[in-house]
Amino acid sequence: MPDLHIVSMADAPRVAEAVAALLQELDPTGHRTATTLFPVVTETLSLQSVTGILATDEKGTAGLVMLNDCAAIYAGGRFGEITELWIRPDLRSQGLASRMLHKVREIGATRGWHRIEVGAPNRATWARTLAFYQREGFAEVGPRLRCLL
Template structure:
């Protein structure tokens, strides 16, 4: 559910339909990723056990990074829990997890700027530094069935 909330917030801020969110498909994808052990998810909860936010993480490899490192594809804190240390707590958990895996660093990409300047400021306060460039993507065609 929180993935949908995150994507909706991004799309509202940038004014375009940048994502297609399907809860059952996303849930199935998450279960597969977690089962395969290539994807890790951490959920922060409040005192009553209500989900306040989440962070996902996977292992990446690059020569420039001197080995393996962690990539954070999603970090979301529900609005009612922002500015209460929830995001900081999730990043602390990610750092500890990454260190236990022997990763050299964590990397994250912010949603589009300037709409998400506050997100950038949060990451900078948490010790992340801008490394330059911009995240780019291209869509690949779906694999054609073999005849």
């Protein structure tokens, strides 16, 4: 089973590769690569409000989850947001994502989070992903909207 550790700046290349793989799965027409994402990864990892958990094994990067510390009145104060969660395809449905979410919950408990939120991808295309989160105790609360600046 892959080892888990908190991401450090030394892990930036692995984080960039994992996020590039995730984005490629979500949008195969996109042109984001580990190289183009690397500057954003290093900037993001330098923020105190961002935490990552990296899973590694003998083949390299096995999984990644990235978290943000957030706060909102509706959420009762502090909460966490999962911004990226990716598992290498050959390791899916083997319990790694559940292990990583367990670690996320531990981090949240130590930080006084009242909840953890995640934006799920399109229901029709990613039904297995939605079902996974629901099995892990997440409940649907509606769509997420964005406004690009």
